[in-house]
Each structure stands twice: as C-alpha cells, then as structure tokens.
Amino acid sequence: MNRTLLQIKTKITDFWNNRSKLQKILMIGGFAAAIILTIIIAIFASSEKMVPLYKDLSAEEAGQIKKVLDEKGVPTELADNGTVIKVPEEKVDSLKVDLAAEGLPKSGSIDYSFFSQNASFGMTDNEFDVLKAEATQTELSNLIKGMEGIKDAKVMINLPKESVFIGEEKPEASASIVLQIKPGYTPDKSQITGLYHLVSKSVPNLDPKNIVIMDQNSNYYDQNSGNSGNSSGDTYASQREIKTQIEKDLQRQVQSLLGTMMGQDKVAVSVTTDIDFTQEKRKEDLVEPVDKENMAGIVVSSEKISETYAGDGAQAGGVNGTGDQDVTNYAETEDGNQNGNYEKSEDRLNYEVNRIHKEIAESPYKVRDLGIQVLVEPPDPKNPTSLTQERQDDIKNILSTIVRTSIDKSENQNLSDEDLQNKIVVSVEKFDGKATFDTEKETGGIPLWAYIAGGVLLVALIGFIFWLVRRRKNDDEEYEEEWYEMPQEPVRVADVNDEKETEESVRRKQLEKMAKDKPEEFAKLLRSWLTED
Numbered sequence: 001m002n003r004t005l006l007q008i009k010t011k012i013t014d015f016w017n018n019r020s021k022l023q024k025i026l027m028i029g030g031f032a033a034a035i036i037l038t039i040i041i042a043i044f045a046s047s048e049k050m051v052p053l054y055k056d057l058s059a060e061e062a063g064q065i066k067k068v069l070d071e072k073g074v075p076t077e078l079a080d081n082g083t084v085i086k087v088p089e090e091k092v093d094s095l096k097v098d099l100a101a102e103g104l105p106k107s108g109s110i111d112y113s114f115f116s117q118n119a120s121f122g123m124t125d126n127e128f129d130v131l132k133a134e135a136t137q138t139e140l141s142n143l144i145k146g147m148e149g150i151k152d153a154k155v156m157i158n159l160p161k162e163s164v165f166i167g168e169e170k171p172e173a174s175a176s177i178v179l180q181i182k183p184g185y186t187p188d189k190s191q192i193t194g195l196y197h198l199v200s201k202s203v204p205n206l207d208p209k210n211i212v213i214m215d216q217n218s219n220y221y222d223q224n225s226g227n228s229g230n231s232s233g234d235t236y237a238s239q240r241e242i243k244t245q246i247e248k249d250l251q252r253q254v255q256s257l258l259g260t261m262m263g264q265d266k267v268a269v270s271v272t273t274d275i276d277f278t279q280e281k282r283k284e285d286l287v288e289p290v291d292k293e294n295m296a297g298i299v300v301s302s303e304k305i306s307e308t309y310a311g312d313g314a315q316a317g318g319v320n321g322t323g324d325q326d327v328t329n330y331a332e333t334e335d336g337n338q339n340g341n342y343e344k345s346e347d348r349l350n351y352e353v354n355r356i357h358k359e360i361a362e363s364p365y366k367v368r369d370l371g372i373q374v375l376v377e378p379p380d381p382k383n384p385t386s387l388t389q390e391r392q393d394d395i396k397n398i399l400s401t402i403v404r405t406s407i408d409k410s411e412n413q414n415l416s417d418e419d420l421q422n423k424i425v426v427s428v429e430k431f432d433g434k435a436t437f438d439t440e441k442e443t444g445g446i447p448l449w450a451y452i453a454g455g456v457l458l459v460a461l462i463g464f465i466f467w468l469v470r471r472r473k474n475d476d477e478e479y480e481e482e483w484y485e486m487p488q489e490p491v492r493v494a495d496v497n498d499e500k501e502t503e504e505s506v507r508r509k510q511l512e513k514m515a516k517d518k519p520e521e522f523a524k525l526l527r528s529w530l531t532e533d
Helices: 002-017 020-048 059-072 090-101 115-120 126-145 188-202 232-262 391-408 417-422 440-443 446-487 503-517 517-533
Strands: 050-054 078-080 085-087 148-160 173-181 208-216 220-222 265-276 283-288 298-312 337-350 354-361 366-378 425-428
Touching: 050 059, 050 090, 059 085, 085 090, 126 148, 126 188, 148 440, 173 188, 188 208, 188 220, 232 265, 232 366, 232 391, 354 440, 366 391, 391 417, 417 425, 503 517
Parallel strands: 173 208, 366 425
Antiparallel strands: 050 085, 078 085, 148 173, 208 220, 265 366, 283 354, 298 337
16 A cells, blocks of 8 residues: 555656646646635635615615514625615515515605505595695606606695685696606606606696606706706707718718729818708798689689669669779769669679698708818829819819708708809818728727737737647657666566476466456455465
8 A cells, every 4th residue: 555655656756847847837826726716616605695685775764674684683785875785695585575565665655555554534634635645746756766767756746725616717736846867868858748748647637837847957858848958068069969970971971982983092071061950840821822823713602793773763873983893883963853773783703712731840950051172182193183174073063962962952042153162172182191081980890909919919829829839848858868868777588498397487377377368366366365465
C-alpha cells in the first residue's frame, strides 16, 4: 500500500516539475477560481432569495403588513424607501393568500364594499352622502390606476345637492384628477379622451367640461387638444425635430439621385426649409348655382298669375312699375265717365341651388420655402470644365422639380421660374475633403470601429492559443530530450542456448503459460502467495 502511494506521489511530483511557470500559474488560478466559484454558489444556494411581496405601498400599509409578518415569524426586507416589502420567494404565494384573507393591505380608503360591511339604520343622509362620494372617488381612482402608464391617481368629486323645487336648473357636478404618470411615459390624445369619458359616465350629471385633469408635474391635459401642458421649449424642440427630419429626408433624396448620376463621393447636398406649423380649422357654407355656365338653378316650382278688368265705375288703379319678377304696369288716368280698366300679370319661379357645408382642418407642417445647395466635383478635379454645362443644366432641372413639388401649393402658385432658380445653387469645385455620410448610424447598423475591435481581439486570441500550443510542444520536446539523455544501464540478457532445464525454470514456464492462458486463476494464486508472506 505504501509503495503504491509512493508511486502516485512520484508521478505527481514529476508531472508538476515538468510544467512551465505559466502552466503552473494557470493550473493554480483555475483551481482557486473553481474553489471560489463553488463557495459562492454554496452561499447563494443556502441563502434565501428575497422577492417583492407588495409594491408601491404607503407608509400605513407597509407598517400593517410588516407587523403581521413579524408576528408570523416571516423574515422581511424593506426597499425603495419603505414602499416595497420583500419576503422569501417560496413564501410569496401563500403569504398573499393569507394576507388577503385578513383584508391586508388596508389602504384606509372607502369603497363600495364598506356599505355591505357597515350598513346600519342609524346612518344619517349626510353621512351616507359623504361615504358615497368617498367610495365613488376610490373606485374611480382604482379604475384610472389600471390604465397604461399611470402609476397612481387622486380623484376629488363635487356632488351638489339636488334642488327640491321643480323648474330650477339641476346643479352640475365637477371633478378634479391628479395623475402620477410613470417616468418616460406620455399619454396620447385617445387615452386622455377615454379618461374624460370614463369619469363623466361614472358620475351623474357630470359634464366633461367640468373635469380638470393634470399630472404630478402640473401639466394640464385638455380633452380637445390633448396634452396642453408642454412648455414653449418642448414645442420648439418638437418643431425643430420635425423641421430637421424633413430636411434630412429631402437631403437624402437629392444625395441618392445625384450620387447615382455623378458618384456618391462627387456630390455634397445641403437643404434648408421654412415650415409653417400653423393649424387652421374653419367651416364654410357655400351656395352655388346648378348650372354654373348660365348661373341658373333648377326650377322646382312655377306659378303664373294674370288679372284684367274693364267696366263702369271703376277707377284706374295700379302702381307705376312693379317688382323684379312682375310684368310692367301703368296706371290709367281718370276720365269724365268714371270708367276704367287694369291688367295684372305675374310669373313666380322657385329655383333650387347647391348648398355646400364644409368643415376643413388644414394640416400643419407646410413647406413655405425651400432652398437646395449642391456642391459637385467635376470628373477631373483639376479641370472644372470637365463637367459640361449641359450636365449642370440637368442637375438644376432636377432640383427645380424637387423644389416645385415640395413647396406647398398655396405658396407655389405665384412662384416664377426666376424665383425658382434663386432657390437653387449649384457650385462646381474640387473637394479638398470628401464628404462622409454616417449611413450606418441612421440605419442602426454596427459601426466600423466595432468590426475593427472585434478583429483585433480575435487575432489576439488566436495568437495566444497558438503561443500556448507552441510552448507546450517545446516543453514536451525538452522533456523527451532530457529522458533520452539520462544514462541508462545496459541490459544484460543471458544466452538462451546456455540456459539449462531445471525444476525452477520448468515452474517458471508453467506460471507464464498459466498467466497467459488463465489470468484470473494466476491472479488468485498471486494473492494467496502475498497473503502467506
């Protein structure tokens, strides 16, 4: 047994002494890292993982829950300034059920369940009205908190008393809401409109115009215009961003078109715009004739009246002249016989015309003015005349078309060819520095430096692996050379022919034959001999 241990020790010592210094460091470091990793895993496996049981708790709710959990002997941790309570992960589900059975957490607010638990005949009308308003506010707050992006909500409702007299105007209710919006979230117009409808339909006799909604930053949310709480700086930033985006799109379009014609590195484009951000809403009530050529409508009804009279004793009547649609009339003078006559003829025609009602909402973001500046490098940079005048005219025609189609139609009507040419500048010069376009950044691709750094790391890793293999190979070769250089004693083998047949040699041959043919029996025989010794 001692001999076996000595052999193992010798092999381990030889193996360690034959290793290089770097190999020894790597082996020791790997062994130490494995031990440290095992210790860390054991610590984390033995410790309890704490996860949140409840979040966004008030100080009152957190105190109630922690007191109950301490009485139950459950380890707890507080986080986020006491608004989060953490418990062991395996106890979360059971604790939620147990605390819910005990009615925890109690927020202190009154909801509709209060009436079923505390209803009594001794409650007065005033007490009932107060509790009803409080319950309505709580339920509305819970509904609003369930909406996307809203962390918390406080609701205040004013419910006026109804008049006991018939005929008096019914008083209107009002509501004020303060939202706590999650960081980085902005409610859109549809969500604000839905919030107004939710509150107005939940409270009787509550008109949406009597609802005020704002967030924790005092930004007011109007039903018609969405979020009107943006400051002038936010408005300027958004308009600036829109203007920049429009210019970028036009610049990219011109750069792609002229780059295909001249080469991407032969063209540099700059675009400036004047954007009208005015949004107009108007109503138009127009009346147009059906037949615009003759300025006439459709006759829907016609009436013709004709009256004549002649006889004695009738004085002349009538009025000189008539209306626009009557036949001209003249009054006769009286004669001595007091005889007279008159004639009246009238035609009445009713025309129908086109009555057009329009509600027009003019879209903002109109391009009022546009300017394009283009730098073109000639095919031969040293010879500016290598870019022909014909090619320059083609570039100007292309840019003129882009300007004319991009500017708003209302601004484009009075735009002459001379004005159009003043908005375009084409300069032919040699480029001292080539323009570069960061297309990878715009398309979200991986930048060039990342590929270079990755390639350098890959080459370094391959070189390190090659060096390790080479070093190990050299160490093995040195070890083999040292082994071959060790002095070895010559092996003396007796001549077979001189060997005499003795009883000992016969037994040795029998044992060799037994070991070759029946190794199991030979092993048993050896073990018996060793036991006897």
